[in-house]
Amino acid sequence: MKIxxxxxxxxDAAVAKRIDPSTSRLDRSGETNLNPFDTHAIEAxxxxxxxxxxxxxxxxxxxxxxxxxxRALHKAVSLGxxxxxxLCDDGLVGSDVAATGYALAKVLEREKPDLVLxxxxxxxxxxxxxxxxxADHLQMPSLTQVIKIDVEDGNLRCERxxxxxxxxxxxxxxxxxxxxxxINEPRYPSLKAIMGAKKKxxxxxxxxxxxxxxAMVGADGSRVSCGDFKSPPAKGSGTIIEDEDTNETVExxxxxxxxxxxx
Amino acid sequence: xxxxxxxxxxxxxxxxxxxALGEISPIxxxxxxxxxxxxxxxxxxxxxxxxxxxxxxxxxxxxxDTLAYVLAVEELTRIDxxxxxxxxxxxxLGTQPIYLFxxxxxxxxxxxxxxxxxxxxxxxxxEPEAGSDAGNVxxxxxxxxxxxxxxxxxxxxxxxxxxxxxxxxxxxxxxGEDPGAKNAKEISNIVIENGxxxxxxxxxxxxxxxxxxxTRPLTFTDCRVPQENLLGQRGQxxxxxxxxxxxxxxxxxxxGVGLAQGALDEALSYAKERKAFGKSISKFQLIQAKLxxxxxxxxxxxxxxxxxxxxxxxxxxxxxxxxxxKLKTGRLAVRAAEEAVQIHGGxxxxxxxxxxxxxxxxKILTIGEGTDEVQQMVIAQALGA
Numbered sequence: 283m284k285i286x287x288x289x290x291x292x293x294d295a296a297v298a299k300r301i302d303p304s305t306s307r308l309d310r311s312g313e314t315n316l317n318p319f320d321t322h323a324i325e326a327x328x329x330x331x332x333x334x335x336x337x338x339x340x341x342x343x344x345x346x347x348x349x350x351x352x353r354a355l356h357k358a359v360s361l362g363x364x365x366x367x368x369l370c371d372d373g374l375v376g377s378d379v380a381a382t383g384y385a386l387a388k389v390l391e392r393e394k395p396d397l398v399l400x401x402x403x404x405x406x407x408x409x410x411x412x413x414x415x416x417a418d419h420l421q422m423p424s425l426t427q428v429i430k431i432d433v434e435d436g437n438l439r440c441e442r443x444x445x446x447x448x449x450x451x452x453x454x455x456x457x458x459x460x461x462x463x464x465i466n467e468p469r470y471p472s473l474k475a476i477m478g479a480k481k482k483x484x485x486x487x488x489x490x491x492x493x494x495x496x497a498m499v500g501a502d503g504s505r506v507s508c509g510d511f512k513s514p515p516a517k518g519s520g521t522i523i524e525d526e527d528t529n530e531t532v533e534x535x536x537x538x539x540x541x542x543x544x545x
Numbered sequence: 546x547x548x549x550x551x552x553x554x555x556x557x558x559x560x561x562x563x564x565a566l567g568e569i570s571p572i573x574x575x576x577x578x579x580x581x582x583x584x585x586x587x588x589x590x591x592x593x594x595x596x597x598x599x600x601x602x603x604x605x606x607x608x609x610d611t612l613a614y615v616l617a618v619e620e621l622t623r624i625d626x627x628x629x630x631x632x633x634x635x636x637x638l639g640t641q642p643i644y645l646f647x648x649x650x651x652x653x654x655x656x657x658x659x660x661x662x663x664x665x666x667x668x669x670x671x672e673p674e675a676g677s678d679a680g681n682v683x684x685x686x687x688x689x690x691x692x693x694x695x696x697x698x699x700x701x702x703x704x705x706x707x708x709x710x711x712x713x714x715x716x717x718x719x720x721g722e723d724p725g726a727k728n729a730k731e732i733s734n735i736v737i738e739n740g741x742x743x744x745x746x747x748x749x750x751x752x753x754x755x756x757x758x759x760t761r762p763l764t765f766t767d768c769r770v771p772q773e774n775l776l777g778q779r780g781q782x783x784x785x786x787x788x789x790x791x792x793x794x795x796x797x798x799x800x801g802v803g804l805a806q807g808a809l810d811e812a813l814s815y816a817k818e819r820k821a822f823g824k825s826i827s828k829f830q831l832i833q834a835k836l837x838x839x840x841x842x843x844x845x846x847x848x849x850x851x852x853x854x855x856x857x858x859x860x861x862x863x864x865x866x867x868x869x870x871k872l873k874t875g876r877l878a879v880r881a882a883e884e885a886v887q888i889h890g891g892x893x894x895x896x897x898x899x900x901x902x903x904x905x906x907x908k909i910l911t912i913g914e915g916t917d918e919v920q921q922m923v924i925a926q927a928l929g930a
Contacts, residue, residue, distance in 0.1 A: 353552055353555070353556075356552055357556060360556065470560050470563065470564050470593055471556070471593075472592065472593045472594045473557065473593060473594035473595055473598060473608075473609055474594045476553055476557055476560065477553060477608055477609065479553075479556070480552075480553070
């Protein structure tokens with residue numbers, strides 16, 4: 283079986299997110315990192331490969347992103363992926379979720395994976411939807427927010443995080459599964475793996491290589507049009523209720539909540 | 546000039562940062578309080594290949610360079626000095642002599658266990674009357690007719706020699722007379738494995754800081770080791786340890802940078818949170834001046850330290866720069882920790898806050914691996930003064 287893991291380069295969690303006033307978009311110029319949720323997807327792939335319940339021949343990390351997104355791929359292979367694919371093309375800049383999902387699906391069509399794994403959300407856009415879009419294009423079942431994967435008679439028995447408790451779902455492969463961060467504890471890459479990452483094969487593809495229809499990607503091929511993004515307004519100072527008499531304090535809090543129809 | 550780290554170096558830096566935050570930070574205070582040696586952390590660092598960063602893969606090392614080592618040490622010290630010094634003393638001082646001066650057989654025999662972190666290496670140079678004046682060594686090794694060294698003497702302030710996983714110590718010892726030497730002593734380096742009869746590790750010192758690291762006095766009483774445990778040529782010990790200390794200084798400089806940065810991290814985050822007179826204390830100019838000065842000095846000290854690493858990695862002389870980096874960073878670490886405590890006010894004097902531990906851990910950085918005064922001597926000599 284072959285597993286493709288979709289990964290994304292995102293601004294590092296330690297960098298305060300801000301809107302670039304000149305473009306009204308998220309400022310991505312600072313320190314970057316592999317999307318933390320995707321490290322859980324790679325770990326899930328590695329656990330399937332090392333678990334032995336199903337033979338996994340290859341784990342391939344796939345990303346779409348600018349030139350420096352290659353760093354995310356290096357981290358992905360240092361975490362265990364056997365090779366990586368980098369879809370990079372000026373024509374892809376400005377793609378929305380649907381266009382990105384389409385482009386990634388075209389790359390996956392070439393790879394013909396038995397299983398596609400990805401983090402359930404990205405640390406920057408937090409759309410939660412790429413997995414479903416990719417699955418639709420590939421005509422594969424889609425499972426989201428998965429926190430446990432077991433191999434059972436050649437199928438995958440998964441637990442999905444639901445609002446109350448878990449859904450247990452059995453899915454036939456090939457399938458697209460997005461995972462939550464409760465699924466595992468990702469390993470740290472070893473020094474040897476980091477130093478060896480650049481020696482693992484990396485395919486750099488342009489849109490044409492992947493058979494991507496240029497009209498369906500990029501800003502023009504996207505149906506979402508973005509208005510002006512602005513930073514959220516600074517929080518007000520709030521209301522401080524001094525606790526002199528606890529009964530009175532409780533009454534004040536209840537009244538405050540009641541006024542706003544919160545209770 | 547290129548100030549950008551390579552992709553590999555960035556990933557090493559980031560990985561050690563995440564490791565330090567995820568694995569060490571949650572237990573650093575407890576390890577320090579209970580003076581527990583961090584066995585589990587060292588085992589994990591070993592699995593990640595971080596206990597032998599600058600040594601070749603053929604001996605089980607990480608195959609990294611000095612800069613990679615510096616980045617790792619810096620990121621560890623940013624969170625905890627005890628773990629960092631354990632790795633640092635093991636790598637620069639314990640393993641280095643065997644890698645640099647050992648013959649093929651010695652390297653094959655000792656390096657794989659050391660580089661993997663299964664065993665710890667120690668370096669036994671300092672004696673009650675021979676610290677920076679290491680030529681004044683009193684420990685003696687007599688070569689017996691049966692082809693064994695018989696060692697008698699004492700070492701002190703030795704890191705990593707008395708843990709459950711301590712494997713060996715490389716010591717300097719007087720092996721004969723050398724009329725050509727300044728004090729007529731022939732000095733050699735000899736490896737002594739833990740468990741050798743006559744080699745005893747004393748009780749751990751009650752230190753000001755570095756509480757979770759292992760530091761003890763050692764004694765050798767008619768301790769017999771095979772003749773083959775001699776490292777390199779007999780009589781080369783003085784030159785050898787000077788070379789080891791030069792390299793060690795780069796590691797300790799990285800600790801200074803890391804500790805100062807860790808102190809600034811804590812001070813900045815506290816200053817933004819803590820309110821006084823109706824606003825965050827980070828908005829007061831007197832606090833801002835402290836934070837700004839520290840940040841500036843840390844960046845300067847970091848560049849000096851990275852330069853020392855780069856000089857070594859490109860095969861150039863680094864003695865002067867390493868001494869400068871060690872001098873600059875040790876003093877900076879002490880000042881940064883003090884300012885961080887000051888910014889924390891009374892809370893900085895309470896052990897729950899990491900800056901309290903940083904303050905205790907910092908002072909040794911102006912002493913260990915050559916005092917500030919010795920660095921000044923080395924620097925002045927290099928200037929031709």
